[in-house]
C-alpha cells in the first residue's frame with residue numbers, strides 16, 4: 001500500500017534483481033523512499049538487505065531493475081556516481097583503510113587539495129575532520145592516528161562520520177550501531193532524527209528492533225530476496241514486526 | 253557540503269591531545285625506517301675501519317653510481333608493493349631496454365630517439381602487467397613472472413645472446429658514465445627520482461590511493477576512487493623505471509646485453525622490504541627504500557673491497573631479504589598495529 005509511488009519520491013527502486021552464482025540474493029524488490037523519510041529495513045540474515053542497499057549506493061550493479069532518483073531514471077554503475085547524486089552509505093563491514101589516518105579515511109576519494117589539485121591539503125583535512133567529529137560528538141582525540149589504532153566503536157563512528165560529512169540527500173546505514181556503546185547508539189539515533197528533519201532520507205538496517213521504533217516512519221521487511229511487508233512504524237507493534245520477520249502467517 | 257551536522261549542544265567531550273600520544277604514533281609508524289637507517293650507519297662505520305679505500309671520494313661516488321639503477325626501480329617498486337602488488341619483471345626489462353638501446357644505435361637510430369623509444373617500451377610493458385593484474389584480477393605475482401620470461405626471451409632473441417657495444421662518442425653514454433659537478437649522472441638521476449617519488453607518495457592524492465589500495469581496495473573503490481587506474485599506473489611506474497635503469501646500466505658499460513639485470517628484481521624487492529614497506533601492502537616508505545638500497549650498495553661494495561668472493565654477496569642478499577621479511581612481520585608490524 002505505501003509502496004505506491006508518488007511524484008515527490010526521492011528514490012524509487014523497481015523490480016531489482018541480483019544473482020550471485022546459485023544464490024538468488026534479490027528476486028525483484030521494489031522500494032520507495034520519500035524526502036526526509038526514515039525507513040527501517042529489517043529481515044533475517046541473508047535476506048538481501050545489504051545487497052539491496054549496496055545497489056542503491058552504487059557499490060553493486062543489479063542484474064535488472066531500475067532506480068529513479070527524484071523521478072528521473074538513474075543508471076549509475078559506481079559509488080562515485082551515486083555520491084554525485086547525494087547517496088551515501090555506511091557499510092556493514094565499515095570499509096575503512098586501516099593504514100590511513102582518521103582524517104584521511106573521512107575524506108578518502110574527496111580530499112581537499114592545494115597546488116591546483118596536485119597536492120593533498122593535509123592541514124585543511126585535519127582541521128575539517130576535527131570540526132566534523134566534534135560536531136558529531138565523536139570522541140577521537142587524534143585525527144592523524146591510523147584507523148587500525150582505534151577501537152571497534154571508534155571505527156564505526158568514523159565510518160558514520162564519513163557518510164554524513166558530505167551532506168547526503170540519501171543516507172543508508174547498514175547496522176551502524178553494532179559496535180557502539182549505549183550512549184553512542186543514542187547519539188546515532190539522534191543524528192538520524194536531525195538529518196531527517198533537514199530533509200535527508202534515511203534507510204536504517206539494524207537487528208535492534210527497539211531502535212527502529214524510535215526513529216522510523218516506515219518499516220520494510222525483507223524475506224529471502226523479496227520485500228515481504230511495508231509497515232507504518234507508528235501503528236505497528238513490536239510483536240507484529242517480529243511475526244513478519246520470522247514469517248509466521250505466511251505460506252513459505 | 254562542509255557545514256558540520258550538529259546533533260545536540262555538544263559538551264566539550266573531546267579528549268586532550270597530548271604531545272606524547274602524537275609523538276608515539278609518529279615514531280611507531282616509522283620505526284623500521286629508523287632501524288634501517290641505524291643499520292646503514294653501523295655498516296658505514298664497520299667498512300670505514302676495515303677497508304682502507306672505503307671512505308675515499310672515488311669509492312663513494314662509484315658506490316652511488318652502482319646502486320643508482322636499483323634505487324630508481326626500488327622507489328617505483330615501493331608504490332607497487334604498497335598497493336599490494338609485486339613486479340618480478342623489472343630485471344628482464346632492464347636487459348631488454350639496454351639491449352634494444354644498443355641495437356637501435358648500432359642500426360643507425362638517432363640516440364635520443366632510441367632512448368625515448370626504449371623508455372616508452374618500458375611504459376608499454378607496465379601497461380601489459382597492469383592490464384592483466386589490475387583490470388582482470390590475475391595475481392601480479394603470476395603476471396609479472398610470465399612477463400619476466402617473455403621479456404628476457406625477447407631480449408635474448410633480439411641480441412642472439414651477444415652483447416652490442418654502444419659507441420663511446422654517442423651522447424647517451426654520458427648518462428651512465430658522465431658526471432655533473434663531479435657527481436655521477438646516475439646518482440643525480442636517482443636522487444631526483446627518489447625526491448619526486450617521496451613527494452608523490454607522501455603528498456599527493458595518488459600516493460594516498462596507493463596506500464589505500466594495499467590497505468583495503470574495496471573501501472577505496474566504494475569511496476569512488478578509480479582503483480583499477482591506480483593499480484595499472486603503479487606497474488607503468490616500475491616498468492618505466494626499469495627501462496631507465498636498463499639505459500643506465502647499458503651506458504655505464506657502453507654495451508647492451510640480454511644478460512643484464514639477472515636477479516635484479518630480487519635486489520630491488522630486498523631494498524624495498526628492508527626499508528619497511530610491507531609485502532602485504534598498505535604500509536610503505538620511500539625514505540626507507542632509499543636507505544635500504546644504500547645498505548645493499550654499501551654491503552656489496554664493502555665486501556668487494558675486503559676481497560670477499562662475490563658469490564657470498566648473492567647468498568647474503570637472499571639472507572637479508574628473508575631476515576627483513578621476518579623482522580617486518582614478527583617485530584615491526586607489532587609496533588604498527590596498535591599505538
Ligand SMILES: Nc1ncnc2c1ncn2[C@@H]1O[C@H](COP(=O)(O)OP(=O)(O)OP(=O)(O)O)[C@@H](O)[C@H]1O
Pocket residue numbers: 020023024025043044045046047048049050051052092
Ligand atoms: N559478493 C557476494 N558473493 C556471493 N554471494 C553474495 C555476495 N553478497 C551477498 N551474497 C549472498 O546474497 C545473500 C544476501 O546477502 P546480504 O548480505 O544482502 O544479506 P543481509 O540481509 O544483509 O544479511 P545480514 O543481516 O546477515 O547482514 C546471501 O545469501 C549472501 O550469501
Ligand SMILES: [Mg+2]
Pocket residue numbers: 049050051092174
Ligand atoms: Mg547485511
